Amino acid sequence: MTRLLPEMTYARKLYLLATLPLILSVAAIAFVVAHQSKTMSEREIADLEAQLISAKKQELQNYLQLARTSISADYNPAPPDDEVAKTKVTQTLAAMTYGSEGYFFVYDYQGTNLVAPRQTELITRNWAGRTDSEGTPVVDELIRLARQGGGYHEFLWPKPSTGEEARMISYVIGLQDWQWAIGTGVFIDDVLTSVASARAEVNARVRRTFGYIGAITMAAVLLVFMTGVSITVRERRLADAKLKELTQRIFDTQEEERGRVARELHDGISQILVGVRYAMELARRQLKAGDPKAPASLDRSFDMLGGALTEVRRISRDLRPGVLDDLGLGPALQALAEEFEKRTGIKTGLETVVFRNRLDEEARIALFRIAQEALTNIERHAEATEVSIKLAGHRTGATLLVSDNGQGFDPSETSKTGRGIGLRNMAERMEQLDGTLTITHLSPGTAIDATVPLKHILPPAGSNRPRSHIGNAR
Numbered sequence: 001m002t003r004l005l006p007e008m009t010y011a012r013k014l015y016l017l018a019t020l021p022l023i024l025s026v027a028a029i030a031f032v033v034a035h036q037s038k039t040m041s042e043r044e045i046a047d048l049e050a051q052l053i054s055a056k057k058q059e060l061q062n063y064l065q066l067a068r069t070s071i072s073a074d075y076n077p078a079p080p081d082d083e084v085a086k087t088k089v090t091q092t093l094a095a096m097t098y099g100s101e102g103y104f105f106v107y108d109y110q111g112t113n114l115v116a117p118r119q120t121e122l123i124t125r126n127w128a129g130r131t132d133s134e135g136t137p138v139v140d141e142l143i144r145l146a147r148q149g150g151g152y153h154e155f156l157w158p159k160p161s162t163g164e165e166a167r168m169i170s171y172v173i174g175l176q177d178w179q180w181a182i183g184t185g186v187f188i189d190d191v192l193t194s195v196a197s198a199r200a201e202v203n204a205r206v207r208r209t210f211g212y213i214g215a216i217t218m219a220a221v222l223l224v225f226m227t228g229v230s231i232t233v234r235e236r237r238l239a240d241a242k243l244k245e246l247t248q249r250i251f252d253t254q255e256e257e258r259g260r261v262a263r264e265l266h267d268g269i270s271q272i273l274v275g276v277r278y279a280m281e282l283a284r285r286q287l288k289a290g291d292p293k294a295p296a297s298l299d300r301s302f303d304m305l306g307g308a309l310t311e312v313r314r315i316s317r318d319l320r321p322g323v324l325d326d327l328g329l330g331p332a333l334q335a336l337a338e339e340f341e342k343r344t345g346i347k348t349g350l351e352t353v354v355f356r357n358r359l360d361e362e363a364r365i366a367l368f369r370i371a372q373e374a375l376t377n378i379e380r381h382a383e384a385t386e387v388s389i390k391l392a393g394h395r396t397g398a399t400l401l402v403s404d405n406g407q408g409f410d411p412s413e414t415s416k417t418g419r420g421i422g423l424r425n426m427a428e429r430m431e432q433l434d435g436t437l438t439i440t441h442l443s444p445g446t447a448i449d450a451t452v453p454l455k456h457i458l459p460p461a462g463s464n465r466p467r468s469h470i471g472n473a474r
Contacts, residue, residue, distance in 0.1 A: 022220060030213045034206050041202035045195055052191040053169070057152060060171035063184050067096055067104050068173070080177050090115050093182065101160055101187055109147065109179040111139050118160035132156035133165055146174030146181030159187060167192065247432055255365055280305070329364045330391060333371055337389055340375050346384055348375075352391040359398060363456035366429040367391075367400045370437075370450045373422045374402040382406025384445065397435070397454045403447040410441060426450065 071089045078085030093104045094117040106115035111128025127139040136155045145151035150173035157168045172183030324332035330352045341348040359367070371389060378384050384406030391400050423439065426448070430437040435452040 023217065026213060026217045030210055033209055033213075037206055037209065038202060041198075041205075045198045045202070048198060049191065049195045052194060053188070056169055056186050056188060056191065057171065060152075060169065060184060060186060063098070063102070063104075064171055064173060064182070067093060067182065067184070070096065075175065075178070078177075080179075086178065093117075102184065103160075104182065104184045106183075107139060107143060107146075107181045109143055109181065111143065114180070115182075119158070142170065142172045142183060143181050146172050146183070147176075149174060157185065157187075244432070247428065251365075251429070251432065324364060324368055329359055329367055332364075332368055333389055333391060336368070336371060336375065337387075340379070340387070344379050346378070346387055348387045348389065350389045350391070353393070358393070358458050359452070360456050360458055362433060363398065363452045366433055366435075367398070367450060367452065369429060370426045370448070371400060371402055373426055374448050377422055378402075378404050378406060381409070382446065393457060395454075397452050398457060399449065399451040401447060401449050403442065403445060405442075405445040408441045408444060408446045 071092050074085045074088045074092070090106065093106060093115045097103045097117055101118070103118045104115060105113065105122075107113055107127070110126065111130075112124065112126045113122040114124075116122040128143075129137075130139045131137050132155045134156060138153075138155050138157070141153050141155075145153060150171070153170050153172065155168060155170070156165045158164065159166050166187045166189055168185045168187050170183050170185035172181050174181055330350075333352070334350050337348040337350045340346065375387065378387055382404050384404035387402070387404045389400070389402050392398065427437045430450055430452070433452050433456060435450065435456075438449040438451075440447045440449070
């Protein structure tokens with residue numbers, strides 16, 4: 001830190017000294033105000049929720065008292081084994097529905113459902129041990145409360161009207177002579193909605209408070225901020241321009257070096273290996289009359305040198321294919337696709353339009369390198385069986401699209417793990433050309449879309465037409 005302070009400009013020091021104390025004090029005030037406001041509001045919301053839930057519970061007691069009164073004529077005089085009385089009671093309770101969701105339910109103490117008029121699929125089935133999606137016991141807890149005389153239970157239960165789970169408060173009592181648990185429940189969506197609305201209003205009020213404080217703060221520091229910005233913007237622009245120029249020089253140097261190495265490999269090492277090949281052929285003919293093992297050894301050496309020659313030529317093409325400069329990007333991509341398919345066995349297709357060599361040198365090199373890097377990644381990681389390369393010019397520029405049917409990947413995860421240098425190189429090349437690079441995860445596979453703007457497409461020779469009328473370019 002002591003090394004950085006002397007390097008700070010006077011404008012930055014002035015800006016920090018003027019704004020930092022103000023921002024800290026305003027932040028402290030905003031925190032205190034927001035905390036107190038939220039604390040008071042949460043207490044009010046808790047009181048509101050308690051009142052609404054209490055009203056719901058009282059409503060449930062009233063409903064159940066009404067049900068108990070309705071069945072008393074059949075239940076009170078009946079012995080525990082009176083099946084006729086039990087049938088009448090279940091019929092009475094099944095007919096007592098209210099509202100769009102309300103009904104009475106009955107379980108015996110073994111967990112078998114006896115009454116569920118709005119959810120008849122539950123009837124006659126044993127539901128002991130049933131829990132809701134949160135793991136809360138439902139039937140067993142209702143039976144336990146009924147054995148004790150009665151009580152409330154809160155759980156998630158499917159709404160009869162929609163079939164979707166919602167939070168319910170249930171009140172249950174026990175008919176001890178018959179070993180039955182009878183109860184009813186009410187969904188508290190409206191309570192939760194009211195509480196959520198109140199909480200949202202509190203949050204909105206807190207946000208408004210922060211907004212007012214922020215607006216006042218911004219008005220206070222605006223002049224100081226603009227002063228700092230006016231001083232630093234020009235420096236930043238100069239730095240960005242120098243960085244962009246340096247990046248371009250690096251790319252140019254890389255391409256120049258690759259071209260030089262390609263020429264050396266082709267004109268130097270390749271010729272030497274050809275000479276060795278001819279020399280070994282001559283030696284083989286001379287040794288045919290000698291040691292019988294010599295020809296076999298020379299044959300193996302001949303095959304190895306032939307493979308080395310092929311590899312050198314392949315490296316030379318990869319470093320800088322001559323067809324890219326002579327015939328343009330389309331033929332270069334065609335050669336790249338054919339060599340890739342031959343080497344890997346992955347079916348590779350190229351779609352393009354026959355047109356003139358209309359891309360400038362920077363764009364041709366960038367798109368070729370992106371295609372080359374994409375195929376390399378596909379070969380190493382994608383496990384694909386088919387690859388498609390599409391090159392097209394349009395009214396806004398030219399686009400290269402490379403897609404495969406492999407396993408795909410997440411570009412954001414790749415950047416987090418520190419890998420994906422090739423992807424960063426692609427993005428930097430497009431950024432240098434003011435183009436765009438888009439990587440899309442398909443199902444299956446991945447698509448890489450590289451687009452260069454119209455300024456990198458050359459007009460036809462002898463044509464004075466504006467570039468907005470230029471069609472496909474290559």
